[in-house]
Amino acid sequence: MTGMDRDASLDRIRAHRSPWDIIIIGGGATGLGAAVDAASRGYDVVLFEQADFAKGTSSRSTKLVHGGVRYLQQGNVSLVMEALSERGRLLHNAPHLVSDLAFIIPSYEWWESPFYGIGLKVYDLLAGKYGFGRSKHLTRKKVIEEIPSIQTEGLRGGTRYFDGQFDDARLAISLAMTAVEQGATITNYTGVTAISKDPEGVARGVIVVDGETGESIEVPGKVVVNATGPQADAVRRLDQADVEPIVTPSQGVHIVLDRSFIPSNSAIMVPHTDDGRVMFAIPWYDVAVIGTTDTPIDEITLEPEPFAQEIDFILETANRYLTRPASREEIKSVFAGIRPLVRAGSSDSTSALSRDHTILIDPDSGMMTVVGGKWTTYRKMAEDVVDQASILGELQPVPCQTESLRIHGHEETLRTEGRLSFYGSDASDIESLAADRPGLAETIHADLSTTRAEVVWACRCEMARTIDDVLARRSRSLLFDAKASSESAELVGELMSTELNRDQNWVSEQIRVFRDLAQGYIIS
Ligand SMILES: Cc1cc2nc3c(=O)[nH]c(=O)nc-3n(C[C@H](O)[C@H](O)[C@H](O)COP(=O)(O)OP(=O)(O)OC[C@H]3O[C@@H](n4cnc5c(N)ncnc54)[C@H](O)[C@@H]3O)c2cc1C
Numbered sequence: 440m441t442g443m444d445r446d447a448s449l450d451r452i453r454a455h456r457s458p459w460d461i462i463i464i465g466g467g468a469t470g471l472g473a474a475v476d477a478a479s480r481g482y483d484v485v486l487f488e489q490a491d492f493a494k495g496t497s498s499r500s501t502k503l504v505h506g507g508v509r510y511l512q513q514g515n516v517s518l519v520m521e522a523l524s525e526r527g528r529l530l531h532n533a534p535h536l537v538s539d540l541a542f543i544i545p546s547y548e549w550w551e552s553p554f555y556g557i558g559l560k561v562y563d564l565l566a567g568k569y570g571f572g573r574s575k576h577l578t579r580k581k582v583i584e585e586i587p588s589i590q591t592e593g594l595r596g597g598t599r600y601f602d603g604q605f606d607d608a609r610l611a612i613s614l615a616m617t618a619v620e621q622g623a624t625i626t627n628y629t630g631v632t633a634i635s636k637d638p639e640g641v642a643r644g645v646i647v648v649d650g651e652t653g654e655s656i657e658v659p660g661k662v663v664v665n666a667t668g669p670q671a672d673a674v675r676r677l678d679q680a681d682v683e684p685i686v687t688p689s690q691g692v693h694i695v696l697d698r699s700f701i702p703s704n705s706a707i708m709v710p711h712t713d714d715g716r717v718m719f720a721i722p723w724y725d726v727a728v729i730g731t732t733d734t735p736i737d738e739i740t741l742e743p744e745p746f747a748q749e750i751d752f753i754l755e756t757a758n759r760y761l762t763r764p765a766s767r768e769e770i771k772s773v774f775a776g777i778r779p780l781v782r783a784g785s786s787d788s789t790s791a792l793s794r795d796h797t798i799l800i801d802p803d804s805g806m807m808t809v810v811g812g813k814w815t816t817y818r819k820m821a822e823d824v825v826d827q828a829s830i831l832g833e834l835q836p837v838p839c840q841t842e843s844l845r846i847h848g849h850e851e852t853l854r855t856e857g858r859l860s861f862y863g864s865d866a867s868d869i870e871s872l873a874a875d876r877p878g879l880a881e882t883i884h885a886d887l888s889t890t891r892a893e894v895v896w897a898c899r900c901e902m903a904r905t906i907d908d909v910l911a912r913r914s915r916s917l918l919f920d921a922k923a924s925s926e927s928a929e930l931v932g933e934l935m936s937t938e939l940n941r942d943q944n945w946v947s948e949q950i951r952v953f954r955d956l957a958q959g960y961i962i963s
Pocket of ligand 1: 667776
């Protein structure tokens with residue numbers, strides 16, 4: 440059984456006296472992607488995540504690998520083309536985590552089908568060889584056949600197009616494991632608290648604090664990359680106290696309903712909500728994920744709180760398109776994420792801000808900051824940032840290796856059946872674990888499909904350290920059913936304490952902290 444070992448990583452970090460080639464701060468899509476890229480080029484790379492991998496925005500997305508039909512409407516053809524190519528590569532490299540998905544835009548006005556139909560033909564053309572399927576006009580009868588729960592009153596027909604869907608947090612864990620396999624050293628619960636400088640003021644390393652023990656470690660490096668998403672400005676301020684902020688944070692909320700609200704393999708796409716955004720209602724595992732919003736916010740935290748108006752807005756919009764309206768009480772979970780949007784001039788509207796990524800190199804310290812973009816383009820962002828880092832750090836030039844690099848779990852013969860399929864090649868090891876120890880094949884709760892074996896696996900191989908790590912990101916239980924997850928905390932805590940060698944105080948404290956956190960995902 441191989442995997443990620445936090446203690447071994449920390450031992451390596453303490454013993455590493457020479458400068459690392461690249462130090463990455465932040466273990467979301469951007470930082471993990473950069474770690475995979477750098478390690479696969481043979482660079483000596485270390486990554487520090489202050490909380491858990493994908494604890495920030497990267498576990499809170501709409502879970503689409505997409506070109507962005509909306510950006511096409513805005514005329515941003517190059518962004519769409521790049522994202523469509525990345526979509527194709529990701530499906531190729533991580534087929535256990537990415538799949539194609541049909542989206543139906545229902546039309547209730549005579550002009551809608553031809554209007555969206557033409558736009559989507561352009562989308563098909565831009566995808567070229569990476570296309571997932573051709574878009575098509577659908578009759579009213581066909582739309583109802585595809586989505587039996589769709590509102591039929593006034594329905595004229597629709598347009599179907601294809602895009603990609605994925606499991607964001609699981610992809611992050613698989614990227615972390617890929618990075619380790621490629622030779623990177625990575626740890627969670629190690630926050631960077633300071634940037635070390637040489638006498639000329641050039642960034643030459645970081646100070647990290649082990650969140651579990653409080654130990655402070657000085658880590659030397661040739662290049663420091665700040666990949667902290669919405670928190671990029673806070674880390675830039677560790678480097679230069681008076682820098683102008685570049686991130687305009689905006690919050691996006693999703694609600695999760697029972698899958699019976701979308702008893703279909705197709706998603707619904709609403710191209711223009713009352714606030715001018717796109718809204719998706721997506722079948723995902725055994726649930727339906729609906730969102731999102733775009734609300735400018737002032738405070739950046741790792742657990743952003745959905746506003747009541749955001750939940751009402753999503754429900755109201757979704758209910759216009761469903762025959763059986765959903766009520767607040769039927770929401771199984773609600774989650775919010777913060778977009779790390781890069782400031783563009785003086786626009787007040789965050790939906791008009793750049794979705795492209797930005798790389799900044801501080802003129803005094805040389806610290807690099809990479810911010811913006813989206814999950815879909817994480818690989819390209821990583822390629823760009825490591826290209827720049829290798830020049831800055833005067834590293835031996837090596838071309839990017841990740842275009843066709845398989846992501847951990849990839850297997851030639853894809854296991855499409857069964858609920859462990861997202862583990863890819865690890866699924867058989869988890870099954871063996873469940874078969875070896877009595878009780879481990881049982882689920883952690885009557886309303887959750889996660890097995891006890893997966894909790895053990897998460898601790899042994901996937902660097903899970905808290906109940907939240909297991910229930911929110913190793914399994915997605917917290918998003919599937921927040922109340923059931925809260926109820927399972929005791930059992931999960933007990934299983935983890937055996938694996939991590941923790942005492943009863945640890946278990947009690949973990950249960951308390953997790954139940955408090957889960958409350959934020961439950962609609963009272
Ligand atoms: C509502 C919403 C929906 C979205 N939907 C999609 C979608 O469907 N498809 C798509 O492609 N993209 C989508 N995106 C965009 C995508 O999720 C983000 O672009 C991406 O996850 C950003 O990743 P990141 O690594 O830059 O930031 P994050 O995931 O936030 O990672 C930054 C990490 O840095 C860590 N950190 C911060 N400070 C420190 C420190 N001092 N020391 C160590 N670590 C630190 C944080 O803990 C965090 O884990 C969506 C975004 C939102 C908000």
